[in-house]
Amino acid sequence: MTPLVERLHLPTLSVSSLTTRLFFASVVLLPVLLGFSATMLDYAFKLSLETAERDALRSQVYLLLGVAEPGDTTLEMPPALTEPRFGELNSGLYGWIVDGEGHVVWQSRSTDLIPSDYFPTLTTPFEAGVKDFFSSQFNADDFYLMTYDTVWPIAGKDTEFRFVVAHSQADLKAILAAYRERLLVWVVGLAVLLVLVQTLIARWGLQPLRRLARDLERVEAGKSQSLSGQYPADIRPVTENLNKVLRAEQAQRERYRNTLGDLAHSLKTPLSVVRGQLETADSNQQEIMPVVDDQISRMSMIIDHQLRRASAQVTQNAVYARVLVKPLIERLTGAMQKVYRHKNLKIDVNINKDLPFSGDEGDLMEMAGNLIENACKYGASHVVISASIVGNDLKIHIEDDGPGVPDTIKSTILTRGARADTATSGQGIGLSVAVDILSSYGGSLQISRSSLGGASFNLSLPAYTNA
Known part of the structure; x- marks a missing residue:
């Protein structure tokens, strides 16, 4: 992001942007919330199925009670019942009656092909007038059962009977599985839709901040002097x-x-x-x-x-537009060629034409001009100027083939008024001017030995400065 936006500590839209944070928060929280909701819906649906099953089995028990008649020795049932599934083999709905001693006195035709030991003996204590609903497993098959204990007068004697209705859970499990499939599709679809909607809402809600960042970039580029346009009341202050x-x-x-x-x-x-x-x-x-x-x-x-x-x-x-380095350096070298034409200098400029400097053009001209003039003054015949972006810094190197700068006076010549060559006219403040301006940008100047044999002045300043 641009230096001005960073300096003002405004939120930026990057990998760690508000939109991204909201998106990942949704991705993390929505599965938890929707998963909990789906679990509750599944539980409620399963509970409603069991409630409906209990009511249905209670009705079947009442049906058997309604058609039962006391006989001479036991209860008698009609050959056909109004519920057709009791008469269909392996229909999944089964009924039987046992006496107080556990002997089966009647069973529906739907149990004819089922082994006699398929349904185990019910061992719960007999208690007249009590209905019981529960789930049980017979030979790896799951059933819902409803029992009803009653007393009938048989041959002048009260006799205990237990009416039992069993219904296979296979149909209910199929219904529950189909419901869960549909629920999963709906939950996943809803999650995707909510994430998309929340992302769009976040982008729409944060649009004023993006516009603010763009307006600040326009101010930084010198295209505008202030932040214009209408902003929401929240960020208008x-x-x-x-x-x-x-x-x-x-x-x-x-x-x-x-x-x-x-x-x-x-x-x-x-x-x-x-x-x-x-x-x-x-x-x-x-x-x-x-x-x-x-x-x-x-x-x-x-x-x-x-x-x-x-x-x-x-x-x-201050906020400045970008300055292209190469054209400015070429103007300076052109002027130096004229000033030092008697030396027949060869000046090489190795700079990319699009290399930018973020600062005042006059400052760059002053810094580079002083150092280029110094190289032309003390160089014998060759000056090389190069510049590039290294990391976050703009590096400018000015080299000559002159006598160089002794290590003992490298720091001295950067002091105001000091000069390495007192025989040459001048006031000795050119380098200190460059250092002062460079310091205002948070940069630095180092002096080393050039590959040409003379001095190498190396400027380093932020590529995108706070200037």
């Missing part, structure tokens, strides 16, 4: 405060520029007058002219230096 900060920063920069311009004009005009008067001085004053002229030049250079330093400090938090 943020945008209004950001606009206040931007307006205050722009106004402060303008005030400093005006003040610095006035200072430069106020100081340089008297110096120009003095220089003009010296040029018209009589012969008696000609002998002091070189000294005065040198001091005037020194004063002018010091003023320029201090103005640049102040400007670099003022604009430290």
Whole structure:
């Protein structure tokens, strides 16, 4: 993300974005919630099936009770019942009656092909008037059973009988399996739909933040001076405060520029007058002219230096558009070729044409210009300038084939006013200007031995600076 957005600590849309977090939260939580809901629905459906089965078996028991008649020795049942499944072989619905001693006194025709020991003896204690519903397994088959204990007068004696109705669970299991299949499809489909809907809602809800990030990028690129457009009330205080900060920063920069311009004009005009008067001085004053002229030049250079330093400090938090490095370097080398044409210098520029610098064009020209001029001044015949992005840094290397810089004075020449060659005219502040401006960008300057045999000045500054 761009430096301005990072500096303002605004949320960014990346792998760790709010949308992504909401998406993964949905992916984690929805299965839990939907799984719990599906379990409850499955339990409720199964319970409703068992309740319906209990009611159905109770009706079947009442049917048997309604048609039973006391006989001479036991209960008698009609040959055909109104429930046809009692008369169908292996229908899954079975009925029988046992007496108090556990002997089967009647069983439905549906049990004719079933071995007599298929249904085990019911051993629960006999208790007249009690109905019991339960699930049991006979020979690996699951059944629901309903029993009803009653007393009938047989031959003038109260006799205990237990009416039993059993129904296979196969049909209910098939219904439950089909329901679970449909439930799984619906739950999965609902989960996917909810994730998609929540993702769309999150993207729609976070759209103002994306628009804010784009507007900040436009401000950083110099395409806009403030955050424009309508924002939701929730983030409107943020945008209004950001606009206040931007307006205050722009106004402060303008005030400093005006003040610095006035200072430069106020100081340089008297110096120009003095220089003009010296040029018209009589012969008696000609002998002091070189000294005065040198001091005037020194004063002018010091003023320029201090103005640049102040400007670099003022604009430290400014927002700039990208500057292409190669065209600027080529302009500087073209000027140096003219200044040092007597040396017939060969200047190689090895820089990608699209390599950007995020900062003030004048700052880059000042930094690179001082170092390129230094290389041309002290180089013998060859200067090589290269630049590239290494990690998050912009690296610029300026090499020459001159005498180089001794290790003992590498740190000294970067000090204000210090020079390695006192025989050459100059004020010795060019390198310190470069270092001051470079420091304002959080960069650094190192001096090493060049592969050409001379000095190599290596600039390093953030590729996307906070400048």
